[in-house]
Amino acid sequence: MFRKPRFWLLVFTLAALIFNFCHPFDIQLPHISLAAEKVATIGGFPITNTLIASWVTMAVLIVVSVLATRNMREVPRGLQNVVELVVEKLYGFVESIAGPHTPLIFPTIATLFLFIIVSNWMGLLPGYLSIVVEHAAPSAHEGAHAVEKVPLLRSAATDLNTTLALAIASVLMSQVYGVIVVGFPQYFLRFVNIRRPIAFFRGLQGRGPRTGVGSLLFGFIDLFIGVLELFDEFTKILSFSFRLFGNIFAGEVLLGVMVFLFPFVASLPFLGLEIFVGAVQAFVFAVLSTAFIAQATAHHGAEAEAHEEQSVPQPHVVSTVGQGT
Amino acid sequence: MTPDVLRNIAAGLTIAIGGMMPALAIGRFASEAMRSLGRNPESAGPIASNLIVAIAFAEAIAIYALVVALAIKFV
Numbered sequence: 001m002f003r004k005p006r007f008w009l010l011v012f013t014l015a016a017l018i019f020n021f022c023h024p025f026d027i028q029l030p031h032i033s034l035a036a037e038k039v040a041t042i043g044g045f046p047i048t049n050t051l052i053a054s055w056v057t058m059a060v061l062i063v064v065s066v067l068a069t070r071n072m073r074e075v076p077r078g079l080q081n082v083v084e085l086v087v088e089k090l091y092g093f094v095e096s097i098a099g100p101h102t103p104l105i106f107p108t109i110a111t112l113f114l115f116i117i118v119s120n121w122m123g124l125l126p127g128y129l130s131i132v133v134e135h136a137a138p139s140a141h142e143g144a145h146a147v148e149k150v151p152l153l154r155s156a157a158t159d160l161n162t163t164l165a166l167a168i169a170s171v172l173m174s175q176v177y178g179v180i181v182v183g184f185p186q187y188f189l190r191f192v193n194i195r196r197p198i199a200f201f202r203g204l205q206g207r208g209p210r211t212g213v214g215s216l217l218f219g220f221i222d223l224f225i226g227v228l229e230l231f232d233e234f235t236k237i238l239s240f241s242f243r244l245f246g247n248i249f250a251g252e253v254l255l256g257v258m259v260f261l262f263p264f265v266a267s268l269p270f271l272g273l274e275i276f277v278g279a280v281q282a283f284v285f286a287v288l289s290t291a292f293i294a295q296a297t298a299h300h301g302a303e304a305e306a307h308e309e310q311s312v313p314q315p316h317v318v319s320t321v322g323q324g325t
Numbered sequence: 326m327t328p329d330v331l332r333n334i335a336a337g338l339t340i341a342i343g344g345m346m347p348a349l350a351i352g353r354f355a356s357e358a359m360r361s362l363g364r365n366p367e368s369a370g371p372i373a374s375n376l377i378v379a380i381a382f383a384e385a386i387a388i389y390a391l392v393v394a395l396a397i398k399f400v
Contacts, residue, residue, distance in 0.1 A: 032395075032399060034395060065391075245392070246392045250391050280381065283377070286376050
């Protein structure tokens with residue numbers, strides 16, 4: 001019985017569990033603050049700990065990509081091999097959603113994905129939230145400067161400002177790609193869709209195929225749908241930013257509470273859960289950005305023409321042939 | 326009841342009710358995915374990736390509730 005490893009594993013687990021409840025250390029529930037803490041102020045511009053963490057993330061990404069591409073070889077080795085593997089997998093994945101526009105949109109998607117996943121995983125490293133600096137906070141009382149202790153680093157996505165910036169960047173880039181692919185005025189017809197009224201009045205003037213009054217009615221519905229599309233863009237920003245912020249912040253709170261309840265061993269599985277959540281959130285952000293950009297670049301051009309050809313039999317062909325002859 | 330007690334109750338109720346519905350939704354997603362996996366085991370890859378995205382959408386609702394609950398509790 002004492003030779004079996006299973007027995008000793010059981011003993012160790014029980015001992016760890018018991019030790020979790022009666023240990024001599026004084027472990028406190030970590031201070032939870034929704035807003036990022038100020039670490040320093042440079043010329044009136046507050047430097048928060050999440051801002052420093054995002055700079056560290058950027059530095060890591062830049063250093064890794066410089067190191068990986070310094071001595072590029074035909075047959076990759078070492079770091080270059082790893083980075084190529086990641087980029088290739090990501091490229092294939094984006095291609096499976098976005099199709100032919102992949103070379104255009106891949107840099108944006110890959111940047112978002114890599115930044116989010118690296119910052120989420122780095123936020124789990126020891127040192128984040130545990131290295132504390134003293135910051136002289138100007139308190140509400142006059143003259144008195146209270147010294148408070150704030151963590152130097154805190155995972156970048158636990159600040160709503162960071163995730164909001166990422167969300168705005170993603171949605172703005174989908175507009176930019178839409179303009180690039182679909183064309184300048186055509187893209188914004190998505191929000192102010194006046195195709196049908198124009199076709200109607202052209203028909204009245206005899207400069208195009210006649211369309212019924214019903215199409216004018218549908219024109220109003222199109223306008224309303226355009227307003228909905230516009231609201232949809234803002235909803236995207238909101239849900240992007242809240243989803244990422246909520247998941248990562250909740251993860252941090254969860255880890256803090258678990259360490260408070262079970263300081264040893266038993267809190268480890270939650271670290272694994274957070275690694276998974278960090279990767280899934282980066283993946284979801286990338287998937288949704290790709291889907292929205294694909295939607296913005298692929299719309300109307302093909303879709304609307306197919307639609308018109310169905311409802312009105314070959315209007316363009318007839319008119320151009322008529323003008324040509 | 327002091328405002329602090331009310332605040333705790335409100336935060337608890339927010340996350341309890343806000344967590345319930347997404348849990349039901351995720352359960353439905355998973356059961357449908359398992360069913361279609363049983364019918365067509367070859368399509369495991371696409372089903373898994375789509376399932377993760379769908380679950381993330383449903384889970385986002387719970388996360389909104391969580392953010393609101395945290396805001397009630399700590400702000």
